[in-house]
Amino acid sequence: MATRSSVKTFPLPFTTVDVVIFTVLDDVLRVLLVQRPNAEGEPFPGAWALPGGYVDTAVDATLEDCARRKLLEKTGVGSPYLEQLGSWGGAARDPRGWSATHVYFALIPAQGVVLAKGANAADVAWYAVADVLRAPELAFDHAAILRTAVERLRSKVEYTSLPAFLLAEPFSLPQLQRMYEIVLGRPVDKSGFRTRMLSANFLEEAGVAEGDSYRPAKGYRLIDRSAPVVFPRTFSPRAGDSNT
Amino acid sequence: MATRSSVKTFPLPFTTVDVVIFTVLDDVLRVLLVQRPNAEGEPFPGAWALPGGYVDTAVDATLEDCARRKLLEKTGVGSPYLEQLGSWGGAARDPRGWSATHVYFALIPAQGVVLAKGANAADVAWYAVADVLRAPELAFDHAAILRTAVERLRSKVEYTSLPAFLLAEPFSLPQLQRMYEIVLGRPVDKSGFRTRMLSANFLEEAGVAEGDSYRPAKGYRLIDRSAPVVFPRTFSPRAGDSNT
DNA sequence: ACAATAGTGTCTCTTAGACACTATGCG
DNA sequence: CGCATAGTGTCTAAGAGACACTATTGT
Known part of the structure; x- marks a missing residue:
């Protein structure tokens, strides 16, 4: 902060927020995934990913607000259990450039969830965690993030x-x-x-x-x-x- | 990520990394603080703060690398215990604009530390944690961050x-x-x-x-x-x- | 030899785990 | 009226806390 404080001429990393949303449906632990768009220039087109995206500095007052907003948009749930999981950042994780994501993890009851289909995030679905972990074909470093989230969940449940x-x-x-x-x-x-x-x-x-x-x-x-x-x-x- | 992926015309938040460095010196738990510069345009001039600063996308491959670098620069210690504490981000925490900081917390032995004085970060010193918590005059939201770090430390030590x-x-x-x-x-x-x-x-x-x-x-x-x-x-x- | 610290032994009491039991409402 | 599930009682053994003890070295 000292070295280059006032003059901001250097490249800024992208800031995103992702949410690992867990629920239990049909006696199985599941996580919410969204399918990435197929448009040109999009990284990991068609791949499944954790719901999330850029922080909107005009809308989100804090990181947690941003996470809440994304969760509400995707599930319709307004009062989840929400805690911060950690952050992942580096030059390599997103082909578009240096990026850092702040990850939250949420628990919600399966009932009352209304998945937001269509629109821009082509598809949204509950995946069995065990299946995803076995064949982790997720976009970005989301497989690692999910693994960490599951570890944290399991350990805290103890x-x-x-x-x-x-x-x-x-x-x-x-x-x-x-x-x-x-x-x-x-x-x-x-x-x-x-x-x-x-x-x-x-x-x-x-x-x-x-x-x-x-x-x-x-x-x-x-x-x-x-x-x-x-x-x-x-x-x-x-x-x-x-x-x- | 879906809504405005390729076109990045919106304002990006600033990304910083801060490190809460603990040690025990003279039988007291202490934290490393640096004094903020007095230059014009600098927020919290002269106030004490956690060591940290902007991520340098040209130098730091990951967030953790960035934290290691800052710790090495300030203390000369290259192999600390380092773990992620969490992240704090929002519109209000830095007067210069929307910012998000990734906070790490480190433990190092007091011996062998060579504090980096002078240069740009005017001064660096070990403060007794108890004193700082009693009169939290720290820059930004660093008092809250320190409090969280101490809580985490105490609870994990159990x-x-x-x-x-x-x-x-x-x-x-x-x-x-x-x-x-x-x-x-x-x-x-x-x-x-x-x-x-x-x-x-x-x-x-x-x-x-x-x-x-x-x-x-x-x-x-x-x-x-x-x-x-x-x-x-x-x-x-x-x-x-x-x-x- | 004595003082001060390093290191060990022992007792008790809590509590988790295991499992057998009783209670209750539905078909 | 029986059966599947809800809910309770009891026994045992492991481990933590407390504290008294022994061992070892410097002065």
Whole structure:
């Protein structure tokens, strides 16, 4: 900042914002992808990519506002769980020049989502995360970004209430447990799960949860939707490797 | 990215990188600050700020390279612990216009640091973190950034080997324990501490540690300096509040 | 030999994990 | 009335915290 402060004659990097939007649909963890336009001069024509784009300095007051806007445009969801994931920047990631992207990651319930088709972003779809990770044909460095996002999600799910943001309220404890199991990819003990959730004091009762179950379950709602709860310990440290 | 891809006639935000560099000096956690120039047109003239500045697209291949460069220029340290903290961007944070900064945070041992004085960044100094947080007169939104960095540091120290990066090798377990206590601001039990460190298997013996102690202590070195170790549990969960 | 620090042993109490059990509503 | 799911109780064992102890070296 010192060296060349007032005189700005050097080339500026492009600034973009991308959003990794997760949901659980049909018992599978999914991520929202958009197909890149086929127009001339466009990088990665026809390839799938994370939703995002240039910051509009005239519209977006902050980076987070920009992320919210993009999420709303693509999904119609206005109150997601949203946190910053990190940023990726360099000379090589976009053929158009030096660029830096600020990446956010969001969790939303599948229901109530209205995907924005047509317009300019040709197509939008929910992809199973496992499939995308297996054959990562994404544009730019989005495969790496997605990988990081999934890692972050999995690791935080071990000790936070994050999966609650994947469900529409009111939800039942069995449903919530299901979310944990889907994201973690392994079963979770029912009894321990319930004690843990209820003693963390972040849920309040709210009627009865939807579901085609034999016995209806109590409904719950988040007391505070603004942030997840951090549990004092991780799930199943019994299996603790000493690495990472 | 879709809407206005090829035609870039709209204003680009400024892209900067800032680095929060921590060390422990004289038994106190400190952060490196630089004084902003007094020249005309400079924002926050004379104020203290985090070291950082514009990305130089001709020199820096990636954001992290840029952070490494700035750290090397200011401290002479070439192999710090470096991780990304997050990014802050918006219309209001810099009077010169819409700007986004990518912030990294670094840990370095105090010894061997050669502060770069003079030149253009008028002055450089280690400030006690506690003092700066008490009277946050920093330029831009750097006070908020520092606060976030300290939070992140403190929280990660609870369950990782991060403080090892604050020491020159070889170091002793008592010295390492001291680092934990200084960062956490509370005493840590010796016995538990040792079991924990040694069973995590990230240290290897390396001679004898420096120190004016009565009884010399065994020296240790990190087996892998590239990343910290994550412990399965936090320190003293006994005191666990249910919040945050 | 003594002081000061390095390093070890032991006890207790919490709590997670495992799993068996009871309760309840639907077909 | 039985069955599938919701929800509870109990046992065990691992580990953390606390603290008392022993070991080693410099002065």
